[in-house]
Amino acid sequence: xxxVEQHPSTLSVQEGDSAVIKCTYSDSASNYFPWYKxxxxxxxxxxIDIRSNVxxxxxxxxxxxxxxTAKHFSLHITETQPEDSAVYFCAASxxxxxxxxxxxxxxxxxxxx
Amino acid sequence: KAGVTQTPRYLIKTRGQQVTLSCSPxxxxxxxxxxxxxxxxxxxFLFEYFSETQRNKGNxxxxxxxxxxxxxxxxxxxxxxxxxxxxxxxxxxxxSGNTIYFGEGSWLTVV
Numbered sequence: 001x002x003x004v005e006q007h008p009s010t011l012s013v014q015e016g017d018s019a020v021i022k023c024t025y026s027d028s029a030s031n032y033f034p035w036y037k038x039x040x041x042x043x044x045x046x047x048i049d050i051r052s053n054v055x056x057x058x059x060x061x062x063x064x065x066x067x068x069t070a071k072h073f074s075l076h077i078t079e080t081q082p083e084d085s086a087v088y089f090c091a092a093s094x095x096x097x098x099x100x101x102x103x104x105x106x107x108x109x110x111x112x113x
Numbered sequence: 114k115a116g117v118t119q120t121p122r123y124l125i126k127t128r129g130q131q132v133t134l135s136c137s138p139x140x141x142x143x144x145x146x147x148x149x150x151x152x153x154x155x156x157x158f159l160f161e162y163f164s165e166t167q168r169n170k171g172n173x174x175x176x177x178x179x180x181x182x183x184x185x186x187x188x189x190x191x192x193x194x195x196x197x198x199x200x201x202x203x204x205x206x207x208x209s210g211n212t213i214y215f216g217e218g219s220w221l222t223v224v
Contacts, residue, residue: 032211043117043203043215044156089156099146099207100169103156 002027004092006104014112019077021107023090026071032093033073034101035064037086044089048075080111115140117216119204125222131192134219138185138206142214145187147179150201150218159202162187191221199223 003026013019025033031052036044050057050064050073057064063076077084087108091101118137126132138145146161146169158171162181179189185206191198199222207213 034213036215043119043217046212046214049212091156093211097209097211098169099144099161099205099213100158100171101156101213102158105155 002030002092002094002102004090004102004104006090006107008107009105010108010110012110012112013080015080015082017080019080019084019109019111021075021088021090021109022072023074023092023104024070024072025092025102027092027094028068028071029094030071030092033064033066034091034093035062035075036089036091038089038106039086047088077109080109082111082113085109085111117204117206117214119202119216119219121219122217123220123222125224126194127224128194128196130194131190132194132221133188133190134202134204134221136187136189136204136206136216138187138204139208139214142206142208143185144207145181145185146205146207146213147187147189148203148205148215149173150203151199156203159189194223196223 005024034049037047038044061078066073087106090104120135144163147159150156160170165181176192181187201218203218205213205215
């Protein structure tokens, strides 16, 4: 079945540095790739998403890149701030018009002031 | 616009009991999906509903069930609770653009 691998599991950066989280998916039919941020005690919050017909998408300090050939997508956060500290999840969907997502294992990002 | 609303936020149940969790999707969203989140297994898909019909189901035992009402609100039920059912249960709703939004979740502890 579909599988999503996420690395690293933990990431510690200094405030102002960049952070990169990488995910690999197994099913080449996957066509939707969202990223979620989850703070302690809260539900996952969508921060950015990308579809298979786009290679890169940017929203202020956050960007996502997709390499369909390698079945790989990445989250880039620039100028990190302490409030970026959270658990980040990548996900993939193999079907259109579905709420079924396959999630990566999560990355705990710590931004040190 | 209000987000996905889940109730109750926290609950404690005893092994063997059953539990019902409720979810109200974002206004205008007709689709709802449910997930279980645990430290060991991460986020796992339970099932999803569209227009009161279950469309997809994850790999969970039959003790886990759900339904959706005509107003798009959804409930999930877990019968004969086991200690391993302790988890954060998340509801998500989505629109035709496939953007999926999650609620804050219901924390279930089974003792």
